Amino acid sequence: MQGLQREKYVGFLKRSYKGVSIKDIIIIMSLIILMGVDIGNSGGAVNSLKIFLIVLTLGYSFAKIELHSPYISIIIAVAHIVYSYVAYFIRGYRNIDVMMMVMIQVISFTIAINRGSTRGQLKKQIKQLEERQRNLEHAEATSNVIVVYTDLEGTFTKVPPGFCKIMGYTEAELLNKNYKEITHGEDLQISVENTDSLIRGEKTAIKMDKRYIRKDGQIIWVDLNESVARDHYGNPCYLLAYIRDITEEKRMKNALEESEMKLRRITDNISDMIVETTMDGIIRYASPSNKVSTGYEVEEMIGESILEKMHPDDIDKVKITMEKLKEDLTWSKVEVRCQHRQGHYAWIEIMGNVLIGDNDGASGLIFCARDISERKKVEMDLYESEERYRSLFENSPDAISVYNDEKFILANRAAAKLVGLKDPKQLIGRSVMDFIHSSSYEKKLEATEEIKIGKVEPGYFTEEKIVDIYGRVIDVEVGCSLLSYNGRMAVQVVSRDISDRKRAEILEKHMAQKQQLIHEMQECDRLKTEFFSNISHELRTPLNVILGSLQLMNLYTNKEASMTYPNNLSKHVGIMRQNSYRLLRLVNNLIDMTKIDSGFCEMQLQNHNIVSIVEEITLSVAAFIENRQITLLFDTEVEERMIACDPDKIERIILNLLSNSVKFTNYGGQITVYIEEIEGNVVISIKDTGIGIETEKLDMIFQRFRQADDLLTRRNEGSGIGLSLAKSLIELQGGTISVTSEYGRGSEFTVTFPIRVVETMKGEVQEINNKQKSYIEQISIEFSDIYALN
DSSP, X not given: OHHHHXXXXXXXXXXXXXXXXXXXXXXXXXXXXXXXXXXXXXXXXXXXXXXXXXXXXXXXXXXXXXXXXXXXXXXXHHHHHHHHHIIIIISOOXXXXXXXXXXXXXXXXXXXXXXXXXXXXXXXXXXXXXXXXHXXXXXXXXXXXXXXXXXXXXXXXXXXXXXXXXHTOOHHHHHTOBGGGGBOHHHHHHHHHHHHHHHTTSOSEEEXXXXXXXXXXXXXXXXXXXXEEEOTTOOEEEEEEEEEEOHHHHHHHHHHHHHHHHHHHHHHHOSSXXXXXXXXXXXXXXXXXXXXXXXXXXXXXXXXXXXXXXXXXXXXXXXXXXXXXXXXXSOEEEEEEEEOTTSOEEEEEEEEEEEEOTTSSEEEEEEEEEEOHHHHHHHHHHHHXXXXXXXXXXXXXXXXXXXXXXXXXXXXXXXHHHTXXXXXXXXXXXXXXXXXXXXXXXXXXXXXXXXXXXXXXXXXXXXXXXEOXXXXXXXXXXXXXXXXXXXXXXXXXXXXXXHHHXXXXXXXXXXXXXXXXXXXXXXXXXXHXXXXXXXXXXXXXXXXXXXXXXXXXXXXXSHHHHHHOHHHHHHHHHHHHHHHHHHHHHXXXXXXXXXXXXXXXXXXXXEEEHHHHHHHHHHXXXXXXXXXXXXXXXEESOSOOEEEEOHHHHHHHHHHHHHHHHHTSOTTOEEEEEEEEETTEEEEEEEEOSSOOOGGGGGGTTSTTOOSSOTTTOSSOOOSOHHHHHHHHXXXXXXXXXXXXXXXXXXXXXXXXXXXXXOOOTTOXXXXXXXXXXXXXXXXXXXXXXXXXX
């Protein structure tokens, strides 16, 4: 509005001088000269004409000049006044015409003076308006309030740079837009309604927060003050809007509201109790959680003193805390008892602080309380437990000590007594290793490290030796565990003197050893008795058979008998031969066993093809085994392998193992001999599908005089020496033997010899036995326990 008034007055001033021409000035001067003619010397008609001309001059000057130049009007008026003064006072004309002219001239002069004064005021006002306009433009440029002009339709007519900046448009782009195009959809209807009410005159101004859409799509919040400019008839001319960007304020306000909402949700849902009071402790706010801990509704608490429900013994503590809060303005904590609605008291922990108001002064107190009844109960239980532990610690008969960095930091009386001290304090600060026996030193260091890293489980006890202050060695049982002591990890040791137990254990061990010796002697006697019983049976049986056969042969010696029973004679001779072989085998085994025990059994090691030896031995018994309707299979992974061995002993070993397989394999069964090389060893496997061996008897079959079958229940003959002797012969050649068996399904004996050769003398040639060797006699001896050979 001020801008429009300034333009109006400035234009008027310009027009005041622009309408005066040279012609106007000549006419005015002529009229002034004409008025100078002496009115008194003229007649009435002339005077009347002169008065008419004076009025005409005044009228012309007012018509032509008054609205354009007040200074010209003043000049004309002064001229008229001077003329009238001369005519009236000097020349003495006092007729009615002169009086009228003087009066008209005075009036015109007054009007002219008034007009001149008005023009001066207008010019001064115009300068003031121009100054105000410059100040306004500067304010618009520096203020955060932006002035925007639109027509009555809402199209922008004037936009300052500040508005262009916040909207992201250029001035040209905005001047072609309507405010409706950049108004947020949710604010459009209310904006249009407000503008229409301004135009209709229903409202003089509108204030609202609204949203604009920036060119890049962002939402801009503004504080809008809108009004309408009207002319002097009251008609609306254009719309004027004062805009302030409040986007950041809105963001901060929303953030604050969200923060307050979160805080409210926290205080409403937190398990801790929140209470706000005045500086005197009158409750102004209480969170809903107060009801859970105290049983009181929030509404009941508002307006009451925070001291109202406190235990009488705790009221002074709360008052002191409140005074401390007011003085220090820092958080303070106190534990008190608060009365529940049901009458009992609950322990609560209160944290308090001062609320700071807008003027940086204290506006109240804020308390955060937590129900610690359970914790107090636990603390009481812990205290009682500590008391019990302290009593147990002091009065325990076991030595209990605690050490850190290898130095004692705590010990009971029993620990001091164990090492020969009277007072436990004498142990404090001394090194643990001072009392450890040298034999347990390394063990103790390792145990300490394992305890520190948690490798030792609680309840684990070990035995150590310690030395008391007098140098006596004491056997102790030690249990260690890790614990926290005065904020540091330490080791707790429980020790018990087990010297008496150790002596008892030693005595018990000696008694056990003696009992073992007695048991072994009894077992040896039993084995001897059984062995000699077995030997007696083994020797008596073939002798009886031989004796009987010889008696029968004596009957058949006459010609008639030999002619009558030729087959019987041959049969009995075979029986005698087989039993003779049995006796020979038994005698050979006894001799070899004696040699091995005495250390006189030497191996004749020579380099031989072990595969060929085993194969020939296996093939030599093939016919006999197949006669018993047992399948014999031989297979080898290698065709030839030279090793250092005693071929005679290999023969006895293989035949012994084969004879065992034949004895315990039923008709229709199978025996497999397999040779292979494994990791530098020759492995010979003899596997059968016989009756097998019970698991609990596998460890005893290689023991001397042991048999899987009991003496009275066994189904096959034997002295119990064969497998033991075979094991000894194998070991004398650097080999091993093992057995696997499944009872009822068969057994497998595995013989392993290392692959090695012996050096030969220069010029000596060792014969490799590749020809078929006769094993008939040896087979007869080894298989003599098996009847029905023929």
